[in-house]
Amino acid sequence: MLDTIIIGAGPAGLYAATLAGMHKLNACLIESAFEYGGTLNLYKQKMVYDMPGYSKISAGELIQNLYNQYSEYQESVPLYLNTKAISIDYVDDHYVLETTRGIFKTKTILLANGGGTFEPRLLEVPNADSMSNIYYNVKNISDFKDQELIVLGGGDSAVDWSLTLAEVAKKVTLIHRRNDFRAHEYSVEKMKSIGSILTPYIPVGFLGYDRVEYLTIKHVENESIMDVKCDALFVFYGSSPAKHNLSEWGFELDKGLIKVSSNMETTRKGIFAVGNSVIYHGKKKMISTGLGEAATAISTIGALLFPEKTQGYKH
Structure with missing residues (x-):
């Protein structure tokens, strides 16, 4: 039984997997494509100018840096490429995720899939x-x-x-x-x-x-x-999302995006979502925003599953 499954190996998903490893969660990362990086793979040579710590960095270099950081934890948080999520069902006290690789059982799920696959307008x-x-x-x-x-x-x-x-x-x-x-x-x-x-x-x-x-x-x-x-x-008119089965998965949507609370939890308890697939008041679609959301989600999952590890301050 996994603690969490991260769906999507774009920037937010890779960072979430790194944090899952740091939190010592029993987790895995799945990606429907044949390579990690998400939509950044569409423009690897484009410079990103709003990434903290860099005056500019190419999208390809950013992908590789995030993967290199994650790779330290890859043994405990494996990455499964060419693995598409098909359905999510709640059974007893856990989720059963059906994928093209087979069935995964997990206590929580973190969606970092950017809303699915995209095609340029x-x-x-x-x-x-x-x-x-x-x-x-x-x-x-x-x-x-x-x-x-x-x-x-x-x-x-x-x-x-x-x-x-x-x-x-x-x-x-x-x-x-x-x-x-x-x-x-x-x-x-x-x-x-x-x-x-x-x-x-x-x-x-x-x-x-x-x-x-x-x-x-x-x-x-x-x-x-x-x-x-x-x-x-x-x-560069942006991208149009391909049809996705988010509504079939039981999430409450707003403008086709998943509604989340401040801790990044969806309307399905124990399922979290981050990145360009989510919507909340003040949401800004930036890579750095997605990374912060990943940190919030993984911290929440860790505290939810292992409350004894959360140390409070003694007065």
Whole structure:
């Protein structure tokens, strides 16, 4: 009988597994994909600028650092890749988790799966799917050295990628449909100083046969048209979650996300959730937020299962 099972080996899941090892919990970590790291694997070369302790760090390096930290405890908290959770049932006084690897019995469960698998939101412009130089992720930034690039989007991913690509590109133009950005203000200001930002514009067409040579954009307010030259076009509109069976698992949801209390417990007693799959008042979707939530959840699980280990202060 396990003390807890952590579902999802992204940043929050890896850190939760590290903490489970530190708390000496009998636990395991399962991941439906063939590799750990979660959605960070989609942009390993993108720089992350809001991670505590780093002025900047690539997503790939961050994944590896979190895994290296966890690996010290891997013997006591094993990682099972290519293992998908199918159903969760409560039997007697414990949970039975059915997976593609088999059945696990556990006292508690910690969901750190980011809400399931995600797919990038596609550019909805005619013929976008036939253009060979439209990208939704970046595998190697050196491929775009000395090129003129366009990045679409207004969140952290779009701005951070703009800054990262600007280190090798001839020119980077960031285009957003609003004047206000969801990304960190500091990053937006930095992008303004090293690149070009056009707002509020939306893409409406292309010039080019099978490659985008110019992106045609329209001003949202005055509807003026402009053509912007590019060698490659990057679309970072965020991700859409694939269908998931969270509702079938009996959680109370809000906007498709799992409602949790301040100790990260869901509406199913003994099941906790952290990261981008959860919602609560003031929730901010950041990697660092998910890591803090993982610490809260594992500490709560430890105190719940082993209250005698929780030492109080003597007055």
